[in-house]
Amino acid sequence: MKPLVxxxxxxxxxxxxxxxxxxxVLNQTFLNWELLLIDDYSSDKTIAIVNEFITQTPNIKLLKNEANLGAAISRNKGIMxxxxxxxxxxDADDLWKPEKLQIQIEFMQTEDCDVCFSCYEQINETGKPLNKLIKALPELTYKKFLKSNYIGNLTGMYNANVLGKITTPDLRKRQDWAMWLDAIKKSGKPARSIQESLAYYRVRKDSMSSNKLNLIKYNYxxxxxxxxxxxxxxxYYMLIFLREHFFIKSKQIVSTNKI
Structure with missing residues (x-):
């Protein structure tokens, strides 16, 4: 039987x-999944749109916060x-390629991998390609991962049967980095990557990555x-992070016009 994602x-x-x-998600070639959508007290038509999908797809579930609690608490609610x-x-503005889950599950089972991630591409707010590929490191140890966040959260997956449910700390931003650090530490093995793009990350004008001061603050x-x-x-680690981010990690961004 196929595992449930x-x-x-x-x-x-x-x-x-x-x-x-x-x-x-509906277009995934891997079919045994459940989608847990956690609404963080939206005031627009988000819930109405989701309810239309739920009437047609039983493996989509909606959870609601009673107040605006932030992404960390919302993610943890879904995890539990x-x-x-x-x-x-x-995330609610990012996209997966149709073969994402299929490739990742097969890789994790074949390679006995507890934590897995992949390369991904950037798109703008309207979905237009920005011609930028974020290359994933082939292997990621806990020591290396402490230096910078090398896992695109939209590509990450962990084996809950082996590691248990790993939640995020209550941080406004970058809580996913701390979660993946915990996952790799519990695994005792390096995270492994798939060396192809499996997702699209939407770059928005109000994203934290566009503000370098926020980058420093939240990573600290x-x-x-x-x-x-x-x-x-x-x-000490923040100084290491700054060196890693600006002189090493930046080299992972490759123009797809050259590929």
């Missing part, structure tokens, strides 16, 4: 993108409700609050 998707005022995101052997993540909080490091140790 639980897909965790937090939403907040996502009416513009959520239909396309859900359809990218998940029934899957594997847990994957897809991963060390300080997410991992519980001392202030001195957090500053």
């Amino acid at each position: 639980s897909i965790i998707t937090p939403m907040f005022n996502s009416e513009v993108f959520i239909s396309e995101t859900i359809n990218s 409700e998940a029934q899957g052997d594997y847990i994957a993540f897809l 909080l991963v060390y300080k609050k997410g991992l519980g490091f001392s202030t001195l140790k957090s500053i």
Whole structure:
């Protein structure tokens, strides 16, 4: 029997993108999945749109927050409700390629891999390709991962049967990095990547990555609050992060015009 994959998707005022995101799950060649949509107290038509899908697709489930609680708590709510052997993540504005789950499950089972991720491409707010491919490192140890966030959350998947349910710390941003660090640490084995693009990440004007000061602030909080490091140790790793991010990780971005 095929394993069950639980897909965790937090939403907040996502009416513009959520239909396309859900359809990218419905179009998967791997069919044994459940999609857990967690609404973070939206005030637009997000819930109405989701309810239309639910009437036709029983393996789509809607969870609602009673107040706006943020992405971390929303993701954790979905994780705790998940029934899957594997847990994957897809934000409400991102997209998967149809073969994403099929390729990833087969890879993880064949390679005895507990944590898996892949390359992905960037698109703009209207879905137009930005001709940028984010290349995944073939292998990612805990030590290397401490230096920078090398896992695109929309590509990540972990084996919940082996690792249990791994939740995120209550951080406003970058909580997924801390979660994947925990997953790799619990696994005791490096995360492994699939060296092809399996997803599309939507770059939006209000995204945190467009603000370098926020990048520094929230990544520091991963060390300080997410991992519980001392202030001195957090500053030390933050300096390592800045070097890794700007001089090494930046080389992972490749123009698809040259491929």
